[in-house]
Amino acid sequence: MKKQLPESVVGPGHRDHNLLTVLAEEIFRRAGGREALAEKFPLMLRDCIDAVIQTPKTGRRAYDELEKTEKTYIGTRVEIDLRTLLRLSKGKLDTVIAGQDVDIKHTMGDNWMIPTEAFDQPCILVAADETREKCYLGLFVARLENLTAGQNKDSKKSISAAGFPNILWLLRDHPYPPNFWRTVPHEAIDRIFAGSNGNARVMALFREVQGRPITRDVIEAVAQQKDFMRRLRADGGGGTRDQLKKEGISLLNGHFDSPLIAELGLPACGASEFISVRTSSALGSA
Template sequence: MKKSIPDSIVVAGHRDHNLLTAIAGDILWRAGGHDALATKFAIMLRQCVDDVIMTPKTGRRSYDELEKTEKTYIGTRVEIELRAMLHLPKGKLDTVILDHDVDIKNTMGSNWMIPTEAIDHPCILVAADEVRAKCYLGLFVAHPEYLTFGQNKDSKKSVSALGFSNIFWLLFDHPYPENFWRTIPPDAIDRIFLGKTGNQRMANLFREVQRQPIARDVVQAVAQQQDFMRRIRSDNGRGTRDILAREGILLLSGHYDAPLIAALGLPHCLGSEFVSCRVVSQGEAQLAGTYGISITWNS
């Protein structure tokens, strides 16, 4: 996204204020409030990008490695997922909100391309800044004077400098999850996927990446199996948790093990996240035992 974005001038008295605040209100109601929208939107956007990058299958780690058609598909995927998240119907444009036809535009760059059919209609503007791990969600009426004079070969125009100041922001420069695989050294990724089975890959993952919350989607991608959650549980000594425990490594669930995670001073995990850590003292082993987890500790 652009480094410098002007403050929004969409306030009371602005010609689009009533329309955009009404649409914003409907979106917030559908999402369950601002905080819920921020959480759901950021996770949805991250998944849309990661599902196209497909690191476990392709070895690619970033958006820049995608083919042009794949980058285009992300925009389509965001449109579909956003409608599903907010339970919005399909319309003449991308959706309908409060009886208004609304277009949904996504960018991974610094601007949006507005098609001719969306001119003078409300637009939902979505943006992801992969480098800074920030996301944006804005509302905008595509008046011709808010668009650039130039256009691409498809007759699409971009938002002008004046147009940027006429965006009503729901989320601005909001953190969203960084691409997990960009945080991991390439040699560590290679070691993770050396495993021949789901259990082996899963154990490799939690050996290589400790004291860092790992999302359920990452676990699923590494397991590459339908019943991937079975691999992460204790399983008569064969599960990933059992394997790691014998090595002195705790594998904890944000849903089931939150008190122990907090007691060990590990980063907070969402209910769908997991975190591992090597036990470094008899005291930590005993602490795990008070929560019903038997762990091997070797001084």
């Protein structure tokens, strides 16, 4: 996405202000409020992209490594998951909000391709910037005067430079979680997935990545088995937690071990997240 987006001019007196405000308020309401949307939306978007990259299965770590058809599918996945997040139904376009048909457009670049059926219709604009770790959610009426004169072979147009100020931003330059595997060195990933079974791979994960929360989804992807959570419990001395403890590594959970995590000065963990840390002595529940 553009590093410097123009300020929105959508305010009282703007021809689309009333319509976009109604749509925005309904989106906030359905998300559970502005703060809830700001928390849920980036995670939804991250999941849409990671589900296609599939690092544990394919070895790929970045959006740029995807095939063209896979990149196209991300847009479909975003449309479906956004409707699910906001409990919206399908309409003549991608969805219906407050009785109004709305198209949903997604991009990983710096502009959106607007199809002919969405001309003069309201659109939800979704964007993810993998490099800058920012995400965007906006509302826009695709009026022809705000679109480029040129078009692609499918007659789709982009938003013109003069059109960008007519976007009503719900989230702009908003923090967006990076793909977990892009933050882990290639050599460490090789060591993690060299394990011959789920327990070995999960143990390697917590050896290689310490001092930072790891989500349940990442652990499941590494374990590649249905009972992966059992590996994180004592499991009669043979589970991940007990095995790592023998190596001087404590495995902590955000729900059960939050006081200890705070005492050790580690980053806060969600209830379903885990964090490992090398310690010189045994720790309580670890």
